[in-house]
Amino acid sequence: MSHVDDGALHAYLDGELSPVEREQLEAHLADCSACRARLDEERGLVERASQLLGLAQPPERAAPPPLHQLGHPRLMWRLRMPLAWAATVVVAIGFGYVLGGGTYRGGPPPASEPIRSVTASSTAESSAGPVEVAVAEHAERQRAEDAPRARAARPTARREADKVPDQAAANVHIDGAAAVPAERRLAAAPPLRLDAIVVTSSAETGRAAARDQPVATAWPIIEREAARALLGTDPVGVPGVPVRDLRRSPAGDAVVLVEQQVDSATVIQLFQRRIEVERVAREAAPTAALAPQPAAASLYGGTERLARFVGSLRVEIAGPLPADSLNKLLERARPIP
Amino acid sequence: MPEDLADVYRSTYRALVRFLYRKVWDAERAEDLAQEAFARALVHKPENARGWLFVVAANMARDEARRAARERHHLTLLKSEPEAAPGAVEDEIDASTQGTRVRAALDQLTPRDREALLLWDAGMSYDEIATQTGLARGAIGTTLARARRRLVEAYESRSEGQNVARG
Numbered sequence: 353m354s355h356v357d358d359g360a361l362h363a364y365l366d367g368e369l370s371p372v373e374r375e376q377l378e379a380h381l382a383d384c385s386a387c388r389a390r391l392d393e394e395r396g397l398v399e400r401a402s403q404l405l406g407l408a409q410p411p412e413r414a415a416p417p418p419l420h421q422l423g424h425p426r427l428m429w430r431l432r433m434p435l436a437w438a439a440t441v442v443v444a445i446g447f448g449y450v451l452g453g454g455t456y457r458g459g460p461p462p463a464s465e466p467i468r469s470v471t472a473s474s475t476a477e478s479s480a481g482p483v484e485v486a487v488a489e490h491a492e493r494q495r496a497e498d499a500p501r502a503r504a505a506r507p508t509a510r511r512e513a514d515k516v517p518d519q520a521a522a523n524v525h526i527d528g529a530a531a532v533p534a535e536r537r538l539a540a541a542p543p544l545r546l547d548a549i550v551v552t553s554s555a556e557t558g559r560a561a562a563r564d565q566p567v568a569t570a571w572p573i574i575e576r577e578a579a580r581a582l583l584g585t586d587p588v589g590v591p592g593v594p595v596r597d598l599r600r601s602p603a604g605d606a607v608v609l610v611e612q613q614v615d616s617a618t619v620i621q622l623f624q625r626r627i628e629v630e631r632v633a634r635e636a637a638p639t640a641a642l643a644p645q646p647a648a649a650s651l652y653g654g655t656e657r658l659a660r661f662v663g664s665l666r667v668e669i670a671g672p673l674p675a676d677s678l679n680k681l682l683e684r685a686r687p688i689p
Numbered sequence: 690m691p692e693d694l695a696d697v698y699r700s701t702y703r704a705l706v707r708f709l710y711r712k713v714w715d716a717e718r719a720e721d722l723a724q725e726a727f728a729r730a731l732v733h734k735p736e737n738a739r740g741w742l743f744v745v746a747a748n749m750a751r752d753e754a755r756r757a758a759r760e761r762h763h764l765t766l767l768k769s770e771p772e773a774a775p776g777a778v779e780d781e782i783d784a785s786t787q788g789t790r791v792r793a794a795l796d797q798l799t800p801r802d803r804e805a806l807l808l809w810d811a812g813m814s815y816d817e818i819a820t821q822t823g824l825a826r827g828a829i830g831t832t833l834a835r836a837r838r839r840l841v842e843a844y845e846s847r848s849e850g851q852n853v854a855r856g
Contacts, residue, residue: 357831401806405806
């Protein structure tokens with residue numbers, strides 16, 4: 353018999369040779385010191401590999417449930433989730449309608465409506481599930497904006513809320529407790545600073561909101577050139593993420609929106625505007641919607657609106673991702689040629 | 690049923706979880722998938738429950754990996770650690786341990802070698818591995834020999850720098 357191959361040695365060590373094969377192999381090993389040495393080597397390898405795999409063990413957990421419990425409860429649970437989801441959507445829309453109706457005072461949004469009034473307030477408006485949150489957000493915004501502006505924003509918001517029930521549903525997950533710190537923030541709002549990182553809570557829970565985006569369907573899609581003209585420079589995006597479209601604010605306030613497709617279900621939005629325009633808008637309405645609000649990142653686990661200056665632009669990011677992911681994406685934002 | 694599924698459950702559950710864990714790298718998810726596999730076995734009553742369970746588990750893990758890859762896509766844009774599984778507390782704890790290095794070493798194997806090795810480690814015989822992977826029975830020894838060697842070499846050759854980079 354010629355020398356044995358590695359496969360045979362491993363099969364031997366694994367006890368997987370047939371009795372005949374084993375006998376032949378052992379007869380050879382008895383005569384061949386080279387193969388005996390290799391056998392020892394392979395034995396070491398088998399042991400080492402097994403030991404390494406042992407290091408990649410899941411932590412021990414409680415005993416598994418009895419076998420007979422595995423079938424139905426899980427199935428039921430799976431059915432219950434969508435049903436519960438559907439129920440929250442219905443409730444949220446109901447609340448949103450009542451709340452929106454109660455505060456509706458008519459009148460279209462002014463042409464100079466800043467972007468925040470459209471997107472952020474629509475989110476807050478539609479987060480009507482926990483009424484406290486919506487009310488607190490309202491109060492805060494109302495304080496932040498001058499009254500006619502805030503009122504004017506609402507019809508827009510309501511239309512948005514009706515269009516996007518999913519978004520309302522996502523917001524329902526914030527419990528009433530979140531409203532308390534939100535109200536506290538009212539008292540402790542710091543002076544406005546242009547360079548502050550802006551965090552505007554949209555009261556969503558991160559993963560649950562994965563499908564939901566602040567809609568900007570009313571924002572016309574524009575060409576690259578038009579975006580560049582509005583911004584005075586290249587629009588900003590996250591490198592390596594496909595740009596789905598470029599849009600501009602319907603309000604004519606020179607805000608450009610870059611929507612990027614992170615994956616099939618995830619779109620991030622980068623709202624951007626020239627700092628000069630920003631400053632003018634701010635001076636015109638010092639407490640307008642784009643003004644920084646107290647940091648809310650710790651108050652909500654969900655999607656926040658973070659802002660940063662990139663070159664001559666002020667860029668805000670939104671998307672159905674955790675705040676730290678959005679923050680990191682925003683850090684990577686660069687002018688896209 | 691030739692095999693009592695309850696016996697298989699007792700004898701194989703842990704091995705199945707371990708097998709799945711080394712594919713999805715999330716202990717909780719591995720348990721969920723293992724239970725799901727048994728739940729399906731309750732319905733389908735397969736002839737060879739053990740082999741059937743591993744086939745189903747491997748398929749579920751593959752689907753899971755595809756889904757997770759999609760979900761992770763944005764994270765890999767952000768972080769320099771594409772192997773980070775989302776939401777796995779265990780992974781956080783493991784992050785600086787040898788387990789992570791074993792995981793990285795396993796990733797260096799070809800899918801077929803890795804599958805054979807994981808199945809062997811889960812207690813499968815050469816015959817069962819052959820059935821499961823489509824390899825010839827006579828090729829299993831060679832496959833395992835190669836898989837083990839690559840695993841050990843990949844593990845030993847990994848520098849400490851990898852762990853530092855994860856910090």
